[in-house]
Amino acid sequence: MFKRWLSAGWLLLAICLGSAPIVARADSDLDHALATAPQGIVLDKTNAFVTTETTKKSSATVMDGKNEATPGTDVAALTSGTHQFGSLWSLDAGSFSLYHDQTISAWLYLGDQGVKSAGGVAFVLQNDWRGIGAMPVKSKDAIPAETVGVWGIDNDRHQSQPKALAETAIQNSWALEFDTGYNGDWGKSAVGQANAFDGAEHGPHIGNNFPADPRTYTQRVFDKGLLNHKHYYFNMVHHGVIEDVNHPDFLANGQWHHVTLKWDYRAETLSYAFDDRNPITGERQPGRHDEARVFPFMLDPHKTGEVRWGFTATSGSQAENNLVILENVPGLVSANADLTATNLSQARELTTNGQVLGGDRLQLDYQLKYVDGRQPWQNILANLALPTAFTPEAITITYQDAHLPPQTVSVRDVKDHRLSVRLREALNTANRQATVRVVGQVDTVTACTPVAPVTSTFTSTTQTCAVDSPKYFINPHADLDLKVTSDNPAKLAAGTATTVTGTVSPALTGLRVKPVLNGQALPDVPVKDGQFTLPLTAKQLQGGTNNLVLRAVTAMGDESAPVTVTLAVAGELKFSTVSPQENFQATRLTGQSQLVKRAGQWQLAVRDTRGTGERWTLTAAATPFIAKDAHGAQLVGQPVYVTDYQRIPILTTPTAVYSHVTDDSVADGEVDVAGGWRDDTGVLLHVQSASLSGQYQGTITWALTDAPQ
Incomplete structure (x- = not known):
């Protein structure tokens, strides 16, 4: 038999650094979700604007929240078991006007199965002719989990056309999915299984598109090679993706997640914010944001100006509690x-x-x-x-x-x-x-x-509105007032000493200042005539951010409000170790796509001395791999960065593959990236079936940016 071999030869790895681009279980989970339910509205059946009574196939129901701190909250349980579909839709009285700005806010609970989840929840705008009975339909079988209750059903290996797939989805619709499952099958294992929409690019994620648009789906072909017999499956095009490479369980983590959706009818955009409120305290927090262009003509073919809105959900082989708490009905108030x-x-x-x-x-x-x-x-x-x-x-x-x-x-x-x-x-x-x-x-x-x-x-x-009280401090009646008179914040060169000065009023006898530097208490500093001086040596200061907390204390123990002095000692973000040249294993070509493992001990480590809390992102770009012999063919494939939950192609454009938040207390801010790779993770070489035998070489360029991507 004729054998073809591929030897991926030496790699020249260039370095680029810059600051500009620098069960009973299911029941207990449900009990936990209801007991911690945030505040929401009552889903009133007598004056209803939304309903869970949509279709016989839906398992959705309304439950009472059990959190005493949030009375009157109703919880829409879209799924709570295995292989379920559930939906909640607005009625005509609660329709969504496309010709006015709208805001919808809700809390989502996506179970506690982490990366083992299979389904998720989708927010949907639609004008499907079936109204509140809208759902993906192809047969009487259970709706596959990867549809999240809205996308097309990809379980027919003979179905080759995206249009036919799109026709099984909810029609005249746009959807924002909170996809807790990784639907990443490919090749033979993906055919007819309805588990390939995420392709090789996404683990659990948030993303959007138009379910009934054939352009949402990308055809993939598995060629059996016998009598030219082909089978088909599809990936899905995701827009506005929000994901967490380092924490792929950020959706199904046993916590409530706040979502705010804002429709700008003039710009025809819908922006969305995820985790923008704390589920325990209700306080506002930064969250994660993106927006989508939503074309009204794709949702409203008859130009009524109105669409139905709601939430759909699915579960897979494990019971998943996909729950929704509404905070408002858009347009009513x-x-x-x-x-x-x-x-x-x-x-x-x-x-x-x-x-x-x-x-x-x-x-x-x-x-x-x-x-x-x-x-x-x-x-x-x-x-x-x-x-x-x-x-x-x-x-x-x-x-x-x-x-x-x-x-x-x-x-x-x-x-x-x-x-x-x-x-x-x-x-x-x-x-x-x-x-x-x-x-x-x-x-x-x-x-x-x-x-x-x-x-x-x-x-x-x-409607539900929330308001936060301010954080404040109560002082003893002595009413001490400590003020720092030296620079705050202060920027220092490496190896530089400094002196912090300040005043305390009133100038009582026996006053002293208690300093704490980076969590370590320093000797008390006496206050003389209402003034104090605290010298700090270069050895006491670490590279990056130093936090000095000062409190004035009386002889009787009364304390002032704490004052924080920020001392920034210049640090740097750099590669501490990078292999200048490495190899992939010599591999026999089989005529099928395959992942080629690394050879040798690759080295890639990053050191960040800028201080705790600093963020950085590692990016990678690769040149095409070219054969070293006379024919100079280009390899049909490219390096990929593989984690447990996704596979990221490394192409000519720099792509984020790893993000980190620096913690000075761990290895002095050094991260051994390559040391965390297994044989089947990290940088591998994806070789496609059309590749020719030969020795290939190319360049991978690593770069660091000083902000997450």
């Missing part, structure tokens, strides 16, 4: 909430990281504002979370309409710093604003006491 905290004793507003004294009187004004909508904002339940170390003395609710009398609330209704009270009046165009005012006193303390932010919510059957 547009409203917002705000909080103003005022220190009445000091006659000034209390803002984030502000300071109060024990015994000060505070006024908390929770302001609800009706902007517009097709209905009034009515039957509003206020769930107030009051700050700790605060005792309320009076609570009133007033309305903008002067003809409406104030609503008095008893302070005895406050339990464990929480109060639930229903507003007596609705908000509308004639009565746009209500203010819930809480007046009380700050508790006395013996030492500086931080008060963490807490989240209050205002919810109804159509």
Whole structure:
């Protein structure tokens, strides 16, 4: 038999560095999800705007949240078992207008199966003729998990045309999927299995496209070689992908995830933010963002200006709890909430990281504002979370309409710093604003006491608004004020000493400053005539960021608010070890695509001395591999970077393959990238079936950027 061999010869690896581009289990999981459910709206059947009663094939149902801190929350359980499909759709009364700006916010729970998940959840806009009965349809069998309840069904090995596949999806639709499963089969194993949409590029991810558009699907062919008999399967084109290479279980991690979707009708774009609120505290956080161009003519062929919106979900061979909590119904009510905290004793507003004294009187004004909508904002339940170390003395609710009398609330209704009270009046165009005012006193303390932010919510059957109280500090009545007079922040050259100076008032006798540098306590510094000086040697300072926390302390133990001084000692991001030349294993060509393993001990390590919290991303680019002999053929294939959950092609354009957040406490900021590779992960060579035998050589260029990609 004729044998072909391939020897991937030496590689020249160039370095580029720059700062510019620098079970019972399922039940317990459900119990946990319901017990930790964030605040959402009530899914009212008598005045319904959405429904889970969509089709006989749907397993969706509505459950009561079990979190005492979020009363009145309904949870739409789209799937809770194996091989299920579930859907929640808006009714005509809750339709989505394409000709107005819209906002939808919700909480998603995607199970706790991590990378073992198979399905996920999708947010969908659609005008399918089946209405609330819309779903992927091809046979009476269970809907495959990879469809996430909206994409086409790819289980027919003889189906060769993307158009036929697209016709099995929800029609006239756009979808944003939260895909917890990795559908990455390829070749023979992908044929007829409905498990190849993710191809070789994506592990668990968020992405979007048009399910009924044939251009969403890319045909792949498996040629059996016998009588030219071909079988087909499809990959899916993903847009606006959000994923986490280092934490592929970032979706199905047993936590609630907040999602905000904003439609800009003039730009015809829908932006989405994921994890933009803390699921425990409700506080706002940066989250991850992207946006999509959504063409109305692809959703609304009859130009009605309206689409149906909702969520679909699927599960695979393992039970998955795919749950949704809605915070609003778009277009019905547009409203917002705000909080103003005022220190009445000091006659000034209390803002984030502000300071109060024990015994000060505070006024908390929770302001609800009706902007517009097709209905009034009515039957509003206020769930107030009051700050700790605060005792309320009076609570009133007033309305903008002067003809409406104030609503008095008893302070005895406050339990464990929480109060639930229903507003007596609705908000509308004639009565746009209500203010819930809480007046009380700050508790006395013996030492500086931080008060963490807490989240209050205002919810109804159509809208939920959340507002955070500011983080602040309670000082003992001594009211010490420490100020730093030297540079803060300060930038220092490597090997440089510095001196931190400051003042403390009032200038009491026996005052001292307690410094803590990078978590290590330093000797106390005496305060003389209200001034202090703290010298720091170069040996005490580490490369990168140094945090110096200062507190002034009296002889009686009273403390000032902490003051942080940031000292940045110049550090650098660089490769500490890179192989200048390496090889792949000599391999016999089989006529099939294959992955060729590395030969030898590849070296690739990065050292970051810029400080804890600094981020960097490793990118790779490769030239085409060219045969060394006379024919000079180009290899049909390319290097790939393989992890447990994805395979990233290394092409001529630099591609992010690894990201890291520096921790100085681990190996002094050094990361051995190649040391973490197994034989079947890291850099491998993907050789396709059409490759010719020969010795090939090419160049892989590694680069570092000082920000995640």
